[in-house]
Amino acid sequence: MLGELFGRGKKSFNVTVEPFGKTLSVGKRETILQAALRSGLAYPSECRAGACASCKTQLVDGSIKPLTDFAYVLDVDDIKSGTFLACQSLAKSDLTIRVDSLRDGLKPIKPNVFGGEISKLNYLTHDIQEVIVSLDGEMDYYAGQYANLTVPGITESRSYSFASAPEVKSNTVVKFYIRMVPGGEVSAWLASGECLGKAIQVEGPFGIFGMRESLSPIVCIAGGSGMAPILSILEQGVLNKVDRPLVYLYGARTQADLYSESLIFDISKCWNSSFRFIPVLSEEPDESDWDGARGLVTDHIKQIDDFDLQGAQAYLCGPPPMIDAAIPILNNCGVRGRDIFYDKFIDRSHSPEMLS
Incomplete structure (x- = not known):
């Protein structure tokens, strides 16, 4: 009886998700995000590894069991207010939780x-x-x-x-x-x-990464295969006739690591406002014919000429160290935290292990 009272005798818990108004059955060894996606709910998520914070969720009622330390990606105020990561949390009781919907009122697409x-x-x-x-x-x-x-x-x-x-x-x-x-x-x-x-x-x-509606200027920062989602949203921006100034910083090692330049050029010609693409090379030989930007891509955020980052929106895709380095620089340049959207590309060797 006491086991049932404290949830130990239950094989699953009922989790009510607001504002969707849907109740999920969550197994005792199943994360809240896993249960939400299994049920077809368009739950915000990106990496599913506890690194990107896209699935951050507000605990309204009940108790959870964290599988990792949220302090790595959530700030102190978030944690104090009961915010947690759905991809790294088990239910310890029946819950009521609240999560932001997909984005900008777009109709969720069921996977x-x-x-x-x-x-x-x-x-x-x-x-x-x-x-x-x-x-x-x-x-x-x-x-x-x-x-x-x-x-x-x-x-x-x-x-x-x-x-x-x-x-x-x-x-x-x-x-x-x-x-x-x-x-x-x-x-x-x-x-x-x-x-x-x-x-x-x-x-x-x-996932919920994508361009938000706004009139603000846009800065995109990417590295490696992080080019993919940036190109996707830029192409969509052309189709939607987005009229916002944009700068795209792309980090690569050498000239041989640059790609899709002709596609970016085509996008720039169709963009309804100013569009600049700035590739930054970190390991290009000094004696090469490269006359473009050198160093780390994040070092060039403050050096963008004739572009006011104050109040801009930022879209970041690529390796976690690049994104972690870019965010505080963007903050110092006047980009608010709520206007920074990112997708950390993590291979399985860097995924946090679930605690027993």
Whole structure:
């Protein structure tokens, strides 16, 4: 009786999610985010590894069990107010929680599972491939979102952002930019070339990253395959005739690591306001013919000429160290925390382990 009173005898808990007004059944070994996504709820999420804070949630009533230390990504005020990460929390009792909806009133798209076939591969750099997947149905998604890909012989799925804006009429072909991770199983499978024509599973869409409605200037900062979601939202911005000044800082090691420059040039010509692309190279040889920006991409945030960051919106995609370094610099330049949106690209070797 006492076990039931304190929740120890229950196999699952009821979690009411506001403002969706939906009640979930959450298993004792299941995170709140896992249960929400399993139920088809368009719950805000990005990395699912406790690093990006996209799934931060307000605890209204009940108690949870944290699986990681929230202080790594949440500030003190958030934690004091009962904010937690849904991807790193188990329910200890029946709960009532509150979470921000998708974004800007967009209708949530319920994730679906599609059969797919890898129809084209193209090396963009020595370690980034463009992967084209043909689907067995039409997949709706918003620019900036991602999908989970499951490939033959590898049990766990991998998450990749869409690299282009959704088609207006039909989305039966989707594009991803995938970095070849040393020792990565999916990377090795793609690099072998044997994947062409092979069947895979594509589940999605997921995530809340994407351009918010505003009249403010835009600064985009990306590195590596973080180019993918930025291109997706920029293409959507062209389609939506967005009329906002924009600067795009992109960090790479050398000239050989730059890609999609012609596509960015085309976007800049169609953009309804000023558009500047500033590639920054961190390891380009001193004796090369490169006359562009050098150093870390974050070092150039304060050096953007004729662009007032005060009150701007920032969109960041790439490795966690880059994003962690950029945020305080943006804050110091007058970009408010609520106007900074980011998608941290984390491979599985950097995902926090669940506590027992």
